[in-house]
Amino acid sequence: xxxxxxxxxxxxxxxxxxxxxxxxxxxxxxxxxxxxxxxxxxxxxxxxxxxxxxxxxxxxxxxxxxxxxxxxxxxxxxxxxxxxxxxxxxxxxxxxxxxxxxxxxxxxxxxxxxxxxxxxxxxxxxxxxxxxxxxxxxxxxxxxxxxxxxxxxxxxxxxxxxxxxxxxxxxxxxxxxxxxxxxxxxxxxxxxxxxxxxxxxxxxxxxxxxxxxxxxxxxxxxxxxxxxxxxxxxxxxxxxxxxxxxxxxxxxxxxxxxxxxxxxxxxxxxxxxxxxxxxxxxxxxxxxxxxxxxxxxxxxxxxxxxxxxxxxxxxxxxxxxxxxxxxxxxxxxxxxxxxxxx
Amino acid sequence: xxxxxxxxxxxxxxxxxxxxxxxxxxxxxxxxxxxxxxxxxxxxxxxxxxxxxxxxxxxxxxxxxxxxxxxxxxxxxxxxxxxxxxxxxxxxxxxxxxxxxxxxxxxxxxxxxxxxxxxxxxxxxxxxxxxxxxxxxxxxxxxxxxxxxxxxxxxxxxxxxxxxxxxxxxxxxxxxxxxxxxxxxxxxxxxxxxxxxxxxxxxxxxxxxxxxxxxxxxxxxxxxxxxxxxxxxxxxxxxxxxxxxxxxxxxxxxxxxxxxxxxxxxxxxxxxxxxxxxxxxxxxxxxxxxxxxxxxxxxxxxxxxxxxxxxxxxxxxxxxxxxxxxxxxxxxxxxxxxxxxxxxxxxxxxxxxxx
Numbered sequence: 242x243x244x245x246x247x248x249x250x251x252x253x254x255x256x257x258x259x260x261x262x263x264x265x266x267x268x269x270x271x272x273x274x275x276x277x278x279x280x281x282x283x284x285x286x287x288x289x290x291x292x293x294x295x296x297x298x299x300x301x302x303x304x305x306x307x308x309x310x311x312x313x314x315x316x317x318x319x320x321x322x323x324x325x326x327x328x329x330x331x332x333x334x335x336x337x338x339x340x341x342x343x344x345x346x347x348x349x350x351x352x353x354x355x356x357x358x359x360x361x362x363x364x365x366x367x368x369x370x371x372x373x374x375x376x377x378x379x380x381x382x383x384x385x386x387x388x389x390x391x392x393x394x395x396x397x398x399x400x401x402x403x404x405x406x407x408x409x410x411x412x413x414x415x416x417x418x419x420x421x422x423x424x425x426x427x428x429x430x431x432x433x434x435x436x437x438x439x440x441x442x443x444x445x446x447x448x449x450x451x452x453x454x455x456x457x458x459x460x461x462x463x464x465x466x467x468x469x470x471x472x473x474x475x476x477x478x479x480x481x482x483x484x485x486x487x488x489x490x491x492x493x494x495x496x497x498x499x500x501x502x503x504x505x506x507x508x509x510x511x512x513x514x515x516x517x518x519x520x521x522x523x524x525x526x527x528x529x530x531x532x533x534x535x536x537x538x539x540x541x542x543x544x545x546x547x548x549x550x551x552x553x554x555x556x557x558x559x560x561x562x563x564x565x566x567x568x569x570x571x572x573x574x575x576x577x578x579x580x581x582x583x
Numbered sequence: 584x585x586x587x588x589x590x591x592x593x594x595x596x597x598x599x600x601x602x603x604x605x606x607x608x609x610x611x612x613x614x615x616x617x618x619x620x621x622x623x624x625x626x627x628x629x630x631x632x633x634x635x636x637x638x639x640x641x642x643x644x645x646x647x648x649x650x651x652x653x654x655x656x657x658x659x660x661x662x663x664x665x666x667x668x669x670x671x672x673x674x675x676x677x678x679x680x681x682x683x684x685x686x687x688x689x690x691x692x693x694x695x696x697x698x699x700x701x702x703x704x705x706x707x708x709x710x711x712x713x714x715x716x717x718x719x720x721x722x723x724x725x726x727x728x729x730x731x732x733x734x735x736x737x738x739x740x741x742x743x744x745x746x747x748x749x750x751x752x753x754x755x756x757x758x759x760x761x762x763x764x765x766x767x768x769x770x771x772x773x774x775x776x777x778x779x780x781x782x783x784x785x786x787x788x789x790x791x792x793x794x795x796x797x798x799x800x801x802x803x804x805x806x807x808x809x810x811x812x813x814x815x816x817x818x819x820x821x822x823x824x825x826x827x828x829x830x831x832x833x834x835x836x837x838x839x840x841x842x843x844x845x846x847x848x849x850x851x852x853x854x855x856x857x858x859x860x861x862x863x864x865x866x867x868x869x870x871x872x873x874x875x876x877x878x879x880x881x882x883x884x885x886x887x888x889x890x891x892x893x894x895x896x897x898x899x900x901x902x903x904x905x906x907x908x909x910x911x912x913x914x915x916x917x918x919x920x921x922x923x924x925x926x927x928x929x930x931x932x933x934x935x936x937x938x
Contacts, residue, residue, distance in 0.1 A: 302825055326831030338677075339821045340877030345591045353819055354831040360815045360880060367588040374587065383587035406830075 245277030248312065248410050248442040249299065255307030256291055256298045265306050268294050272308070272469055274461065276410065276444055281429075281436040282471075283453035284446045286463030286486065292446040293334070295463070296414045299444070300331045312410065326354035330403040332413040337399065338388065344398050345383040348373055351405030370405050376439070377401035377431055393424030397431070404435060411435070413445040417452065425449060429456040450487075454478075454499055462486045505531040512540045515550025523550060523558070526572050546579060598874050598881045605888040609659070612895040616655045617647055620902045649793070654898065657791040660803045661856050662894025664848040666866030666886035667810050671845050673867050674817050674879070675838065676751045682864035683849040686737050686750075686842065687757035688730045690765075692853040693784065695729020696722055697765045700780050701772035722783065723795075723854045730850030733757060734843070741839050747824065750842075785911035786857035788898050799855050806848035810883060813841055817879040860913050861920030862897075866890040868927045893919070 254272040259265050268291030276282060284292050297303050299310055301317050310317040312328045320328070330351070339347060351373065352366045362370075374380045377397045382390065387398060396416055403411050413432070417425040433456055436443045444461075447453055453460060454474045461471045464486045470477070477483060484494040487501070495502045508531035513523060527534050527548075535544070549559035558569045560578055569575045585593075617629050624643050631638050632647045668683035676685070683689065699721055736757070741750050769777055791799050816837035819827035828834050852859060870885035871877055897919055901910040 300825075300829060302828065322828065322833050323831040326829060329829070331825070331829045333823075333825055335823060335825065337822055337826070341871060341875050342821075342877055343591070343594070345587050346594075346876070346878060349591070350818065350822065350830060353815065356815075358812065358815055360818065367591075371587055380587065384590050 245279040245440070245442070247275055248278055249276040250274070250311045251299075251308065252311070253308030254298070254305050254310060256294045257306050258294075258303075259306065267306060268465075269463065269469065270307065274469065274471065276442040278409065278440045278442050279436055280442055280458045281433050281456060282442075282444045282459045282461060283457035284444060284461045284463060285448075285450060285453055287465065290463045290465045292463055293414050296331070296412050296444070296446060300329055300412055301325050302331075323354060326406070326408075328408055329410045329412060330406040330408040332396075332399045332403055332411075332416055334415045334418060337395065340388070342387050343383065344379065344385050344387055344390070344401075345370065345374070347387045347398055348401045348405050351402040351407075354406060369407065373401045373404040376404055376435065378427070393420045393427070396420065396424075396428060400428070400431065400435075404439075409440075409442060411441055411443045413443070415446050415448070417445075417447055417449055425452055432456075450483075451500065502528075505529070508532045509545040510535055510541065510543060512537055512544050512547045513550070514547070517550065519558075520550045523548065523572065526576075530576065548575070594876070595881070598876070598885075601874060602881075602884055602888060605892055609888065609892050609895065612892060612899060613655060616658070616895055616899050616902075617651050619899060620646075620651065622646060650789075653791055653793055653796060654789050655895065656796065657799070657856065658788045658894040658898040659891040660800055661788060661852045661859060662862055662866070662890035662892070663887040664803045664806060664852050664890070665859060665863040666870070666890025666893075667807060667883065668845045668848040669863030669865075670867040670870070670879070670882055670886045671810060671813070671817065671841050672863075674820055675841050676747055677820075677823070678751065679868070680864070681751070682861075683845060683852075684758065684858070684863070686754040686845060686849070687733045687761060688737075688846050688849045689853045689858045690758040690761040691733030692726040692730040692850060693858055694761045694765055695725035695727070695732075696783055697768045697780055698729075699725035700783070701768050701776045726854035727850055730846065730853060733761075734846035734850065737846070738839055738842055741842050742835060747838065750838075782911075783857050784913075786859045786913040786916075788856055788894070788912055791855050795855070799851060802847060802851040806844050806851070807887065809840060809844040809847070813837065813844065814879045814883055817841070817883075821877055821879075857913070859916060861916045862890060862893060865920040865923045866893055868924055869893070872927050872930070 251272050251274045254274070255267055255270045256272070257265055257267040257269070272295075284295065286292050294303070298305055299317075301320070304318060312320070315324070315328075317325065348370050349362060349366070352362060352370065353360060356362060356366065371380070374383055377400050379394065379397050379401060382394060382398070387395065390398065400413070400416070403413075411432075416428050416432070420428065429452055432443050432445065435441045436458070457474055459471055460474050460477055461469055462477065462482055463469045467486065470482055472480075472482075478496060478499055481494070481496055484496070487494055493502050493504070494500075510533045511527060512535050513520065513527070514537055524534050532545075535541070545562070547561040549561070551557045551559055558572075558575055560567045560569050560575055562579070567578055569578060614626070614629065618624050618626060622643070624647065628638050628640070628643060629647065632644050638644060665683055669681070672681040672683060672685055673679060675681075737750065737754055740753055744750060769780065772780070816827065816832045819830045819832045820837070822830070824834055827837075849863075866886050866889050867882070870882050870889045873889065874881050874885050876882070897912060897915040900919070901912050901915045
């Protein structure tokens with residue numbers, strides 16, 4: 242794997258909103274960030290910490306309060322609108338309503354930075370548009386009305402428009418918000434392909450931590466009143482950075498699973514015997530309900546129940562509560578029995 | 584199988600064919616407008632007069648060349664201008680109910696006319712005679728003065744605010760405020776002046792004489808030319824202002840030019856024909872619906888031709904033989920325009936309650 246070239250560098254960047262008279266509302270300060278070609282970067286952080294503001298600042302929609310953004314050694318604020326449009330493409334969270342227009346026509350507008358003043362498309366433009374449709378996996382939708390598409394399809398069209406814009410840098414503000422799970426994965430896959438195969442530098446904000454950990458080449462963690470830290474997902478997990486940025490009173494980042502766990506009322510201890518897939522899911526179910534699960538070897542005396550995952554009989558769990566034994570078919574039934582008995 | 588590009592290009596070609604269709608309809612209505620009126624003139628005679636020949640009935644030649652022809656050309660220019668102004672406003676403000684009047688330009692024109700008609704008494708008495716309300720130089724001048732005063736104000740504001748919505752709100756509020764001032768002027772004015780003003784407010788295509796046509800037409804052509812040059816920024820604005828900026832559009836400059844172009848078109852039509860209602864609002868909807876696209880490269884010629892056609896149609900209705908002379912054009916445009924807008928909205932499935 243080769244290392245990418247620097248596409249965008251921020252030096253001592255301060256982002257936020259200019260305030261009345263003196264006081265600026267500063268969301269983040271002293272940002273020194275680098276985006277490289279061939280890299281998919283996920284920007285994570287709680288609401289209100291400045292993720293969208295960073296995207297807006299890097300897009301040139303609002304000026305930096307301090308420091309500067311450079312794209313290939315050119316200062317963003319000094320670039321002409323046409324030059325910016327050939328360097329950075331943006332996909333925003335705001336819903337797009339273009340009225341009556343086919344998908345092909347929408348993607349074709351990605352060529353605007355390159356066309357003449359009437360927007361006439363050349364043979365080369367048409368090829369790029371078709372290629373972008375293909376890369377976004379929406380070639381079959383080309384003649385459909387944009388407004389009648391699902392949210393996930395619309396998002397793909399906007400990404401295809403970005404690809405047609407042929408910019409080295411792609412910025413996306415929450416491209417996976419409001420989508421169903423398979424669509425989220427499709428979007429991230431297509432973005433990762435764009436980064437890896439077409440050598441794009443891609444920065445996206447998201448709240449889907451699990452997906453970010455699976456897809457991102459790098460993660461930027463942002464928090465209110467905390468410096469932005471960057472790194473490969475697994476490094477950040479091992480340094481327990483996620484805990485620092487996301488732990489609230491009732492949630493904990495579990496360093497083993499790379500997942501959040503939620504505090505629940507302590508229900509007591511149970512002993513679980515067995516192994517296999519059913520065993521694993523039984524552990525999860527019991528933990529979700531607030532039970533502490535022990536193996537027979539390290540159980541203590543105040544065990545509420547003993548549950549055996551039956552290996553011989555495929556459908557049956559065995560529940561033993563105060564010397565009575567029940568044969569049980571599902572986890573739902575098990576919980577009902579335990580509620581009744583405990 | 585056809586490629587995606589081929590299908591896209593075919594859509595555009597279909598649109599051009601439709602544009603030619605409308606052009607033919609315009610020609611048909613052009614002839615109908617010449618033939619029809621208080622006097623019916625046979626087709627063969629029209630051809631003769633238009634081709635420069637002489638016919639037995641000299642008064643017909645006079646009617647065709649000095650009454651009906653300038654009126655038709657005025658209708659075509661005004662319809663095209665208003666349609667275009669409405670399209671630009673609906674796109675800029677992303678609002679299907681926007682029209683040429685939302686900037687307050689036509690209100691400004693009416694204020695100018697109201698002040699002139701009701702306030703200024705020249706030595707030798709009032710010089711507005713009832714049948715001379717339109718085409719009167721002082722009326723045209725004061726309408727332009729009022730319209731451009733408002734346009735200047737809006738133009739300055741457009742450069743200062745980031746959001747177009749603020750300009751929309753200011754334009755509409757300005758319109759209300761000016762209407763109130765006009766109301767006060769009306770309250771204190773003489774009966775004859777008031778009647779002249781009311782007649783001006785009802786609009787007419789009939790009063791641009793040949794000697795004024797040159798100036799009227801050149802202003803409209805200027806506005807149309809500017810609008811054509813704005814096709815690309817207008818298209819980008821369909822995506823919203825942020826996306827437009829990201830597509831390389833200079834937002835501030837585009838916005839000011841769109842406002843100037845709309846202002847010029849609206850000011851000219853209002854000055855020469857009075858405040859014409861509804862055409863500016865209805866025509867963009869008609870065009871988008873007909874061409875099934877919101878692409879401005881198609882809709883700019885689309886609204887120019889549809890606007891011209893609708894204005895010709897309204898002009899014809901207003902002068903139908905039974906109506907003896909002419910109905911006020913504003914009555915016709917509103918009576919036709921309102922059902923058109925309702926029909927278009929009802930046709931769109933997305934607005935219907937599912938049953």
